[in-house]
Amino acid sequence: MLEEMQGFRLSPQQRHLWQLQQVNSLPYRCQCAVLIEGVIDIEILKQALEQVVNRHEILRTNFRCLPEMSIPLQVITNNNITWGENYDLSSYSHHQQEELLNSLLQKLNQQPFDFQYGCQLQLSIITLSSAKYILAICLPSLCADAASLNILVREISRSYAACLQGREPDNEPLQYADLAEWQNELLEGEDTEAGRDYWRKQNLAALTNFKLPWEQQITLQSTFQPQREAIAITSELLTQLEILAQQYNSSLLQVLLVCWQILIWRITQQSNVIVGINCDGRNYQELKDAIGLFAKYLPLNIKLEGERRFSEILSENRLEEIQKYQNYFTWENWEDREDLKYHYHFFPVCFEFLEAAAEYRVADIKFSVARQQSCIDKFKIKLTCQHQGQQLLAEFYYDSSLFNCEYIKILSRQFQNLLLSAIAHPEVPISKLEILTDIEKTATF
Secondary structure: OHHHOOOEOOOHHHHHHHHHOOOOOOOOEEEEEEEEEOOOOHHHHHHHHHHHHHHOHHHHEEEEOOOOOOOOEEEEOOOOOEEOOOEEOOOOOHHHHHHHHHHHHHHHOOOOOOOOOOOOOEEEEEEEEOOEEEEEEEEEOOOOOHHHHHHHHHHHHHHHHHHHOOOOOOOOOOOHHHHHHHHHHHHHOHHHHHHHHHHHOOOOHHHOOOOOOOOOOOOOOOOOOEEEEEEEEOHHHHHHHHHHHHHOOOOHHHHHHHHHHHHHHHHHOOOEEEEEEEEOOOOOHHHOOOOOOOOEEEEEEEEOOOOOEHHHHHHOOOHHHHHHOHHHOOHHHHOOOHHHOOOOOOOOEEEEEEEOOOOEEEOOEEEEEEEEEEOOOOOOEEEEEEEEOOEEEEEEEEEOOOOOHHHHHHHHHHHHHHHHHHHHOOOOEHHHOOOOOHHHHHOOO
16 A cells, blocks of 8 residues: 555655646656767666666655645655667668657657656667667656766766676765755754745746747647757857956856846846756765756846946856855745746746766776756746867757747847857947847848
């Protein structure tokens, strides 16, 4: 009987996500394509994955409700991995492989999860050649975030090495259910009231009735349907952005964020701009190796006026301040706030910055993240910037029930134009920075 099972409270992030996904759980997932280069033993790889699942309880956690409960408990199970279909693309050309791989990953990303009784970890192996494979990994966001995917790849490589040597990995990981309880206690303790009070004092009134240009009317049939439009930033432009960051003692992350804030200000004409900033929730050393949903979006409020200079805004870095208090943020802080009475408890505009994951070598085999994506919260539009060496990918995720893809393409071009203008004129008023191409200046939208 369910009443006899041992269960654990959800973390604050899980509770928030559980409530969001009651309408549609499909978008809230994390996917990773792990590139494996070298002659690998598939059976040992499967043993390694079984070992990883045995070590990390969150990878074999179900979510079950007791009678009269609307929020489930985390129930640790002994579910075995259920492998999906394997695919062999070795007979196709490189170009064909890329197209088929994109199609397969999209297909795998649409598989539903059985939250109550199934194994949450979905796995498939895609063979590209005798020494090149893709391990496709999919997890519900209730169990993972972007950082978790990178940790998982490292764990797989370590377990593969251990299996080759016939041993168990050395360290014992912290378990998510225990850390979830710690997070709950942190939000309930009297000694952490100051941290919670910091967020309650934030002015989030600008979120109420916030609309972007060309945003379509929400209907009763509307559900959150995220889609993606991406642009690759050239290595030359990336170098110029890094030089700009160094010039003002800032960072690439901060330059991209400020440009995003200015663009939102320009297209909405709202002086108070609130952007939800993705923080990985691992601000304690003990959490650096933990798998699970720790990440959350925190509100970064900035007041923008046309005469302010880009360089001036760049120097106002409040990221460290809000990250200091990230453990105390929860939407439950604002349940009784009158100014958010008609807001649905998510940030319409979000920003995420991801650094490239490390590569892991085991003998002559290399494990690396070829691509990844994660959706841990609702949004209207989100800019994700993935930085890898001399490459920068700007991904514009948007709710396709609200926006036409053509608008997002325009927005992506405007962002790129703004980057170029900020590089060339960091000391001019932000109202003078260019966001339109010459063609767009003469067009009517």
